[in-house]
Amino acid sequence: MKVSISILLLLVLGVAPVSAEQKTVLKCGKLIDVETQKVQLKQMITIENQRISAIRSGDHYEGDAKVVDLSDYTCLPGLIDMHVHLMVEVSPNYELEKITLGAPDLALLAARNAELTLMAGFTTVRDLGDRADVTVALRKAIAKGFVKGPRVFTSGIPLSSTGGHDDPTNGYRAGMRRDPGPVEGIVNSAADARKAVRQRYKNGADLIKISATGGVMSQAKSGQNTQFFKEELDAIVATAKAYGFKVAAHAHGVEGMRLAIRAGVASIEHGSLMDADTMRLMKKHGTYLVPTILAGNFVSEKAKIDGYFPDIVRPKAAAIGPKIQDTFGRAYKAGVKIAFGTDTGVSAHGDNAQEFSLMVEAGMPPMEAIVSATKSAADLLGESDRLGSLSLGHYADVVAVKGNPIEDITLLENIGFVMKNGKIVKAE
Numbered sequence: 001m002k003v004s005i006s007i008l009l010l011l012v013l014g015v016a017p018v019s020a021e022q023k024t025v026l027k028c029g030k031l032i033d034v035e036t037q038k039v040q041l042k043q044m045i046t047i048e049n050q051r052i053s054a055i056r057s058g059d060h061y062e063g064d065a066k067v068v069d070l071s072d073y074t075c076l077p078g079l080i081d082m083h084v085h086l087m088v089e090v091s092p093n094y095e096l097e098k099i100t101l102g103a104p105d106l107a108l109l110a111a112r113n114a115e116l117t118l119m120a121g122f123t124t125v126r127d128l129g130d131r132a133d134v135t136v137a138l139r140k141a142i143a144k145g146f147v148k149g150p151r152v153f154t155s156g157i158p159l160s161s162t163g164g165h166d167d168p169t170n171g172y173r174a175g176m177r178r179d180p181g182p183v184e185g186i187v188n189s190a191a192d193a194r195k196a197v198r199q200r201y202k203n204g205a206d207l208i209k210i211s212a213t214g215g216v217m218s219q220a221k222s223g224q225n226t227q228f229f230k231e232e233l234d235a236i237v238a239t240a241k242a243y244g245f246k247v248a249a250h251a252h253g254v255e256g257m258r259l260a261i262r263a264g265v266a267s268i269e270h271g272s273l274m275d276a277d278t279m280r281l282m283k284k285h286g287t288y289l290v291p292t293i294l295a296g297n298f299v300s301e302k303a304k305i306d307g308y309f310p311d312i313v314r315p316k317a318a319a320i321g322p323k324i325q326d327t328f329g330r331a332y333k334a335g336v337k338i339a340f341g342t343d344t345g346v347s348a349h350g351d352n353a354q355e356f357s358l359m360v361e362a363g364m365p366p367m368e369a370i371v372s373a374t375k376s377a378a379d380l381l382g383e384s385d386r387l388g389s390l391s392l393g394h395y396a397d398v399v400a401v402k403g404n405p406i407e408d409i410t411l412l413e414n415i416g417f418v419m420k421n422g423k424i425v426k427a428e
Contacts, residue, residue, distance in 0.1 A: 023048050023065040024396075024422060028075035030404060031055075034375045037367050041130050043081075045075065046394040050422040053216050055390060065337040068424070070400050076370060076395025077390050077410070078123030078420060080377035081352050082290045083248075083269055085129045085345030086110040086117070086152075091310050095171065095219065103132040103354060114149025116350035119426050121415030123397040124377075125389055126341075127154040128248055128269065129211040131168070136204045148425065151397075153381060155209035156200050157185040159193070159236065163220060164213035164227040165250060170220025171310075186270060187228070193235035201243045208240045210265070212249040213256035216299055216316045217346070223316035224253030224273055225322065234264035246382065248290070252320055254278055261287050267339065267380060271331065272296065273321045278336040288380045289328070290338045294351070295343030296324030300370035329362035335350065338364070353412040357406075361416045366409045394423035 001296045024047040031043040043063060046054035060227040061067055091097075103110075119126060127135045139152035160166035162179070168184060169177045170177045183195035197208055212233070214222040228236075240247050246266035251257040253275055258270065261281050267288040268274075274282075274289075282289065300321030302308045309317055332338060342355045378388025386394050399419035418426035 002405050014173055018411075023063075024397060025061045025065045025067045026075060027061070027067060027071050028073065028400065030074040031390065031407050032074060032076040032323075032367075032370060032406070034077060035198055035391065036370045037371060038076070038243050039404065041070075043075070043143075045390060045398065047397070047419075047422045049286055050395050050396055052390060054393050054394055055056040055392065057263075068417075068427075070406055071415060073400035073402055074404050075390070075398055075400045076386060076405070077374040078399055078418070079121045079353070079373045080124040080126075080340065080381070080388065081117070081269070081342055081344065082126045082339045082372070082377050082380060083128050083292055083341030083343050084117065084125045084352070085343070086125070086127050086149075086192045086349070086427075087131070087134050088129065088345035089344050089349070091112070093306075094217075095310060098168075099106050105132055105139065106131060108355075110134055110148070111141070111147045113345070113349040114138060114142060114147060114152070115343070117352065118418065118420065120350045121399040121412065121418055122150050122352055123399070123418070123420045124151040124381075125153070125208070126248070126381065126384075127152055128250075129166070129345075130344050132156060133157065133203050139206075141169075150420070152389075153206040155207050156203050158209040158211060159185045159187050159196050159252070160211040161232075162186055162188055163226045165213070165215035165218045165220065167218075167220075171312075187232055187236070188256045190231045190235035193232050194239045196237040197236060197243060197245065200428065201245070205245070208236065208245045208247045210247060210249050210260070211238060212251040212260040212265075213253040214316075215250060216251065216320050217313060219310065219312055221312065223320050224256070226253060226254070227257065228259065230259055230263070231263075235261055236336050237264040248379075261285050269341065270324060270343070272327055274327050276330075276334065279331050281337050281364035282331075282336070288338050288339045289331050289374075290341035290380075291324060291328040291331070292341050292343035292355075292358070293325045293328055293362070294347040294355045296321040297358065298347040325358055326358075328359065329364075330398070332362070332364050332411060335365045337376065338368075338372045339377045340369070342400040353415070356409045356412050360409050366406045369409060372406065395420075
């Protein structure tokens, strides 16, 4: 019998060799196959070394494995939210906290929100807004197991123009209203654009986020005006491509969207005022829409409350927020590619799955809504070879709910079982 030298050495030293990770088998009463968009009955998922090694029909397993009985549950891939802000929690104190909270405060807030997100069944997120590169550090801490949370893909600090949606000094008094540059994400030329993208590469970002138009929550008058010139957008996208980045573009107004789409961004975030011509342009370029209906509903409701938002924000929230759901419905019917995203951090962390019922309400069938948060989201991430479906070789990210979410999509708001990377992190 052959024995490896390493094992012999461990035996000589009196150290027992580490055994292979135990095999786990999930017995699923139902399984949602997002590849075929069918619900399969009585399926068993075998997990080894964090990945799915087998899926077969049946409900009886013989062998050496940890068997988890989910026969009363529907199993589906771990959910993916393509637009979150883990270090943000909007409240009437939001603007004040930009000054009073430092990086340590934001890091602890982000860690708490990451755990809430994971427990809600979202095993992967794309974080699209940062200060001090907190989410880069959070991504690393989660990957090392120091903090519980979803797999994080982060843009780091987003790119904007002077006075634009993500200018960090908007609304400050004159003595504090300095002139930030590309390191802090402010771009006013093609040269600035190239430097800003390269800085994000240096800082460890996974993608680039830009604000192609004004926005609702910023201390600036317009929520929809175009905020980059063509040469700036072209430089951002070209440099991003050279560094292996995709670009996500926050956009509410039509002209800013069209400039960003033509430049080659991978996704339009929100798309609130999108018209039919812009939808046709998105289809032509294969651009995804990440709708964030939940955030639109949240800000439109809070705009009704005196004092919740600053005076400059309130009319934008009232005008733009209510339009997102209708725009999403029209975009879906027009055949625009959709990836699930919530803008959570505007709404409460852990409530991400409420987006599903809003999508269904706007006309998307439940199965397609689930696909948007799994297979389609993984495609937009560029991770479809390892995430987004219950497939052989994919990471074992599995969630389960009692009942059938195809019949009642609101069931996804109460996830009873969460597995990430083959490790059970929540079980009723």
